[in-house]
Amino acid sequence: MSLIEVKKCSKEYKTGKITILANNNITFSIEKGQLVVILGASGAGKSTLLNILGGMDTCTSGDVIVNGNKITNYSKNELTNYRRKDVGFVFQFYNLIPNLTAKENVELAAEIVPNAMEASEALEAVGLGERMNNFPAQLSGGEQQRVAIARAIAKNPAILLCDEPTGALDYQTGKNILRILQEMSTKKGSTVIIVTHNAAIASIANQVIHIHDGQVKKLEKNDHPANISEIEW
Numbered sequence: 001m002s003l004i005e006v007k008k009c010s011k012e013y014k015t016g017k018i019t020i021l022a023n024n025n026i027t028f029s030i031e032k033g034q035l036v037v038i039l040g041a042s043g044a045g046k047s048t049l050l051n052i053l054g055g056m057d058t059c060t061s062g063d064v065i066v067n068g069n070k071i072t073n074y075s076k077n078e079l080t081n082y083r084r085k086d087v088g089f090v091f092q093f094y095n096l097i098p099n100l101t102a103k104e105n106v107e108l109a110a111e112i113v114p115n116a117m118e119a120s121e122a123l124e125a126v127g128l129g130e131r132m133n134n135f136p137a138q139l140s141g142g143e144q145q146r147v148a149i150a151r152a153i154a155k156n157p158a159i160l161l162c163d164e165p166t167g168a169l170d171y172q173t174g175k176n177i178l179r180i181l182q183e184m185s186t187k188k189g190s191t192v193i194i195v196t197h198n199a200a201i202a203s204i205a206n207q208v209i210h211i212h213d214g215q216v217k218k219l220e221k222n223d224h225p226a227n228i229s230e231i232e233w
């Protein structure tokens with residue numbers, strides 16, 4: 001059984017008389033421990049799909065099954081629990097709380113789940129063991145993104161969802177972030193899903209889901225994902 005199965009999922013947004021079909025009959029599956037890239041141009045429907053996978057939004061029709069559970073049938077409370085326990089989020093602009101230190105930012109997220117990792121352990125895993133008492137403003141963009149990753153992985157989530165995680169970073173720092181995310185999948189067995197419009201990132205994935213106009217244009221499996229040092233953009 002796949003960890004994630006998306007079956008004929010569609011999402012409509014209605015504003016007044018206009019209906020936008022942001023996701024149109026999307027079907028794919030993701031195995032545990034895979035690194036998956038969802039690739040597409042701006043407006044293709046990637047974030048909508050990621051939000052549905054993360055339980056922040058629901059499909060208008062179709063099913064999403066995670067670990068054998070149909071999350072499309074979940075109540076609000078069940079979805080809250082799912083977001084808390086099963087999913088870690090990494091966003092383009094980090095979303096750290098400015099008046100909390102790196103360690104406190106991670107602790108805050110870890111507090112809402114049982115069996116969370118120690119904040120210091122999560123920060124050490126992303127190479128920030130020495131900086132955990134710094135506030136976000138005292139850290140570079142790449143370091144702040146590493147705090148955001150530590151915050152996400154401290155919950156020991158089954159799925160790590162990353163929306164343009166390198167979008168605000170320079171080339172080398174972006175690569176360092178991708179290296180950490182790839183190692184989460186290859187060394188820790190986490191299932192990592194990265195949304196991006198950057199096609200160069202695709203070769204590091206076990207699977208690439210090409211999204212165009214709300215539809216899956218192509219599903220590409222890759223038995224030999226590239227190492228981060230081999231990719232360029």
Ligand SMILES: Nc1ncnc2c1ncn2[C@@H]1O[C@H](COP(=O)(O)OP(=O)(O)OP(=O)(O)O)[C@@H](O)[C@H]1O
Pocket residue numbers: 013014015020021022040041042043044045046047048049197
């Ligand atoms: N809450 C909403 N209400 C109405 N329309 C929406 C909403 N969210 C997204 N859309 C529309 O759905 C389509 C897909 O948007 P989505 O944000 O999923 O694309 P994307 O591929 O993530 O784009 P980007 O890379 O620019 O973030 C767009 O036409 C967008 O305007």
